[in-house]
Amino acid sequence: MTSPVSYELVDDIGVISIDNPPVNALSQAVRQGIHDAIAAAQQDASKAVLIICDGRTFIAGADITEFGKPPQEPYLPDLCNTIEDSSKLVVAAIHGTALGGGLEVAMSSHYRCAVSGAKVGLPEVKLGLLPGAGGTQRLPRLAGATAALDIMTGGNPIDMEKAATLGIIDHIADGKLREAALAWCRELVQKDAGRRKTRELPVATVADGVLAEYRSTLAKRARGQIAPQKIVDCVEAALTRPFAEGLRIEREKFLECMQSPQSAALRHMFFAEREAAKVRGLSKDTPQRDVNKVGVIGAGTMGSGIAMNFANAGMQVVLLEVNDEALGKGLSIIDRNYQGGVKRGKMSAEHALACRGRISGTTDYESLSDADLVIEAVFENLEIKQEVFATLDAICRQGAILATNTSYQDVDRIAAATTRPQDVIGLHFFSPAHIMKLLEVVRASKTADDVLATCMALAKKIRKTPVVSGVCYGFIGNRMLGHYGREAQLCVIEGATPEQLDGAMEEWGMAMGPLAVFDLAGLDVGYKARQGLPESERGDPRASRVADALVEMNRLGQKTGAGFYRYDPETRRRSSDPEVQALIEREAAALGVERREIDAGEIVDRLLFALVNEGMNILDEGIAQRPGDIDVVYVYGYGFPAWRGGPMHYADAVGLAHVLERVREFEQRFGSENWTPAPLLEKLVATGNTLAEWAKSSSK
Numbered sequence: 135m136t137s138p139v140s141y142e143l144v145d146d147i148g149v150i151s152i153d154n155p156p157v158n159a160l161s162q163a164v165r166q167g168i169h170d171a172i173a174a175a176q177q178d179a180s181k182a183v184l185i186i187c188d189g190r191t192f193i194a195g196a197d198i199t200e201f202g203k204p205p206q207e208p209y210l211p212d213l214c215n216t217i218e219d220s221s222k223l224v225v226a227a228i229h230g231t232a233l234g235g236g237l238e239v240a241m242s243s244h245y246r247c248a249v250s251g252a253k254v255g256l257p258e259v260k261l262g263l264l265p266g267a268g269g270t271q272r273l274p275r276l277a278g279a280t281a282a283l284d285i286m287t288g289g290n291p292i293d294m295e296k297a298a299t300l301g302i303i304d305h306i307a308d309g310k311l312r313e314a315a316l317a318w319c320r321e322l323v324q325k326d327a328g329r330r331k332t333r334e335l336p337v338a339t340v341a342d343g344v345l346a347e348y349r350s351t352l353a354k355r356a357r358g359q360i361a362p363q364k365i366v367d368c369v370e371a372a373l374t375r376p377f378a379e380g381l382r383i384e385r386e387k388f389l390e391c392m393q394s395p396q397s398a399a400l401r402h403m404f405f406a407e408r409e410a411a412k413v414r415g416l417s418k419d420t421p422q423r424d425v426n427k428v429g430v431i432g433a434g435t436m437g438s439g440i441a442m443n444f445a446n447a448g449m450q451v452v453l454l455e456v457n458d459e460a461l462g463k464g465l466s467i468i469d470r471n472y473q474g475g476v477k478r479g480k481m482s483a484e485h486a487l488a489c490r491g492r493i494s495g496t497t498d499y500e501s502l503s504d505a506d507l508v509i510e511a512v513f514e515n516l517e518i519k520q521e522v523f524a525t526l527d528a529i530c531r532q533g534a535i536l537a538t539n540t541s542y543q544d545v546d547r548i549a550a551a552t553t554r555p556q557d558v559i560g561l562h563f564f565s566p567a568h569i570m571k572l573l574e575v576v577r578a579s580k581t582a583d584d585v586l587a588t589c590m591a592l593a594k595k596i597r598k599t600p601v602v603s604g605v606c607y608g609f610i611g612n613r614m615l616g617h618y619g620r621e622a623q624l625c626v627i628e629g630a631t632p633e634q635l636d637g638a639m640e641e642w643g644m645a646m647g648p649l650a651v652f653d654l655a656g657l658d659v660g661y662k663a664r665q666g667l668p669e670s671e672r673g674d675p676r677a678s679r680v681a682d683a684l685v686e687m688n689r690l691g692q693k694t695g696a697g698f699y700r701y702d703p704e705t706r707r708r709s710s711d712p713e714v715q716a717l718i719e720r721e722a723a724a725l726g727v728e729r730r731e732i733d734a735g736e737i738v739d740r741l742l743f744a745l746v747n748e749g750m751n752i753l754d755e756g757i758a759q760r761p762g763d764i765d766v767v768y769v770y771g772y773g774f775p776a777w778r779g780g781p782m783h784y785a786d787a788v789g790l791a792h793v794l795e796r797v798r799e800f801e802q803r804f805g806s807e808n809w810t811p812a813p814l815l816e817k818l819v820a821t822g823n824t825l826a827e828w829a830k831s832s833s834k
C-alpha cells in the first residue's frame with residue numbers, strides 16, 4: 135500500500151506532503167509517514183522541513199474513526215514531540231482548516247504560515263474530548279491562557295486575522311501556498327531564524343480568580359459536560375507546572391474523556407449528522423434541479439423565517455400573503471430579525487441589507503409562476519393546504535419543486551391535490567426557522583428522486599441539517615414528541631408540579647423542560663392540532679386536560695405572558711403560578727386521580743423511554759432510515775443534549791434490556807394503551823443486539 139505521506143527534497147528544503155482525502159485526518163499511516171519523513175530529514179541535506187497538505191485542507195485532526203479502537207504507534211503526542219525536537223527547522227503551511235491534531239502538529243512545528251482564508255481551531259470539546267497531543271500546553275504558550283481557554287472550550291475555529299494577532303500564525307502567505315511557503319522557509323534559513331520550540335516559550339500568568347470564574351461560567355454554559363472543565367484543569371497545569379508535567383496531566387485527562395459515555399455520544403453524533411445527509415437507495419450522482427428563485431406562501435413567523443434562509447444563501451425569494459396587511463406584518467418580522475442579527479453581531483449591516491434586498495413581497499400567485507421552488511407555510515389544515523397546492527399546480531412552471539412545511543399533515547394527500555405528485559415534497563422547518571438547524575425532508579410516496587436529491591443538497595446550502603422522514607402523522611420528531619408530551623402531562627396530573635417536571639428534565643440535560651417548551655411554542659398550537667383530529671386519534675384525553683383548560687383561559691404561553699408558568703414581561707423569566715397548581719389539582723380530582731410524589735428518576739424514564747419506544751416503531755416502519763437520524767432530529771430540533779447522543783443512542787448506552795424492563799413495568803402500572811413495548815425493542819433484547827448493531831446490519 136502506498137503511503138499517504140511523501141517526502142522529497144526541493145533544493146535544500148525537505149517537503150513532507152500529506153494526501154489523505156477527504157480531510158487529511160491523522161490516521162496511523164499518516165502519523166507513520168510524517169514520523170519517517172522527519173527521521174529522513176535529520177539525515178539528509180535539507181536545511182529546513184515544510185509540512186504541507188494536498189487536497190482541500192491542512193490536517194483536520196486525529197482520525198475519529200480510530201477512536202475507541204486499540205491505539206497504534208506512533209502516538210500523536212509523541213509525534214508532535216518528535217517534530218518539535220527535529221534538528222532541522224520545521225515549518226507548517228496551512229490552508230483550509232487546521233483542526234485538533236492538525237493544529238497540534240502545526241504548533242509543534244517551529245513556525246507556521248497560512249493562506250489568508252484558512253482557519254485554525256481545537257474543536258475536540260465538541261467530541262467530548264480535550265486536545266490530547268500537547269494542544270492544551272502549547273496553545274497557552276502561543277496565545278495566552280485566556281485566549282486558549284476560549285478557543286478550546288468553545289471549539290469554534292478562528293480566522294487568520296485573529297490567529298495572527300494571537301501569535302498562532304507567524305506569516306500570511308500570498309499567492310500559491312506551496313511556492314510562498316517554500317520561499318518563506320528559505321528566508322527563515324537565510325535569516326538563521328533557528329528552531330523556536332513552543333514548549334520553551336513562557337506562559338503569561340493570569341490574574342487571580344480568572345480560572346475559577348471560567349469554571350463557574352462553564353458550569354452554566356456547558357452544564358453537565360466534563361470535557362470543558364478538564365480543559366481548564368489542563369490550562370491550569372500549563373500555568374503552574376513544567377511542560378512535561380503538563381503533558382502528563384493532559385494525557386491522563388484526555389484518556390478519561392475518551393473513555394467517557396459523553397465522548398462516545400458526541401462522536402456518535404458527529405457521524406450520525408453526516409450519515410443523515412445520505413439517502414439510502416439514492417445514488418450520489420442523481421441529477422439535481424436548479425433552484426435560484428424561491429417562493430414562500432404565508433408570511434407568518436414560520437414563512438418569514440423560511441424566506442430568510444434562502445435569501446441568506448444568495449437566492450431570490452418572493453413571499454406571498456393573502457393581503458397587504460398580512461404581507462406588511464411578515465416583512466416587518468423579517469426586518470426585525472435582520473436587525474436583531476446585526477445587533478447581536480451575527481452579521482454585518484451590509485450583509486443583512488444585501489440579504490433583505492433579495493426578499494420581495496406579493497399578494498399575487500402569478501408572481502410564483504417562474505419560481506424553481508415554492509414552500510407553503512400556511513395554516514395547519516389539510517383542506518387549505520390542498521387548495522394552495524391545486525393553485526400552485528395551475529400556476530407554477532413544469533419542473534418546479536412544490537414543498538409543504540406542514541408539521542403533521544399527510545404529504546401524499548397534499549400531493550394528490552396536484553397533477554404532479556412527483557414534484558411534491560415536505561420541507562419541515564423548526565421555529566425559529568432562520569435559526570434552528572434541523573430540516574425534516576419528507577419523502578412522499580411519489581416524490582421523484584431528483585426532487586429529493588435537490589432538497590438534500592439545498593439543505594446544506596442553507597446551512598441546515600437534513601433528515602429524511604417517511605410520511606406519517608407528525609413525521610419523526612413530532613410523532614415521538616406526542617408520547618413524550620403525553621407522559622410529561624400525565625406526570626403533572628399524577629402529582630409532579632410543573633417546576634418538578636421541567637426541573638427533572640433540565641437537570642438531566644434537556645435545554646428546556648417540556649412544559650416550558652409548550653409555553654414557548656404556544657399552547658394554542660397543540661390545541662388546534664388536537665381539535666383538527668377525530669376524537670379517536672387525539673391520544674389519552676387525560677393528558678391534555680390542563681393544557682386545554684389553560685388555552686380556554688387564554689393562557690397561551692409566553693406570548694400572553696402566562697401558560698404553565700407566568701412570565702416576566704421584561705426578562706421572560708418563568709415563575710410558578712399557584713393558579714396553575716390549583717387548576718392541576720382540580721383536573722386531577724375530576725379524573726379521580728390520587729396525586730402522589732413522583733421522583734425525578736420516574737419522570738426522566740417515563741419521558742425518555744416513551745420517546746425511545748416510539749422511535750423503535752418509527753424505525754420498524756421505515757419512517758426513519760436509521761437510529762442515528764432520529765438522534766439528529768432530537769439534538770438539532772428538540773434541545774436534546776448532544777452529549778447524551780440523542781434518544782436512540784441513549785437507549786443503547788443504558789442498555790435496551792433495561793429500557794424494555796422499564797417499559798414493561800410502565801405497561802403494568804399505567805396500562806397498555808400508552809405503554810406497549812415496540813416489537814423492535816423486544817426483538818433486539820431477545821437477540822441481544824444493540825440498535826447500533828441492528829443499524830449496521832440493516833444498512834447492508
Ligand code: 3H9
Binds near residue numbers: 157191231269
Ligand atoms: C483530535 O484531533 C484529537 C487530538 O487532539 C488528540 C489525539 C490524540 N476523522 O464534515 P464533512 C470525514 S479530535 C475521520 O462532511 P466538510 C467525515 O466523516 C479531531 N473522518 O466535510 C466525512 O466522511 P463521509 C478534531 C473525518 O467539508 C468527510 O470526512 N477534529 C474527520 O463539511 C467529510 O466531512 C475535528 O473534530 C476526522 N477528523 O467539513 C474536525 N473529519 O464523507 C472534524 C471529517 O464518509 N471535522 N471526516 O461522510 C470537521 O469539522 C469537518 O469535517 C471539516 C470539513 C470542517 C474538516
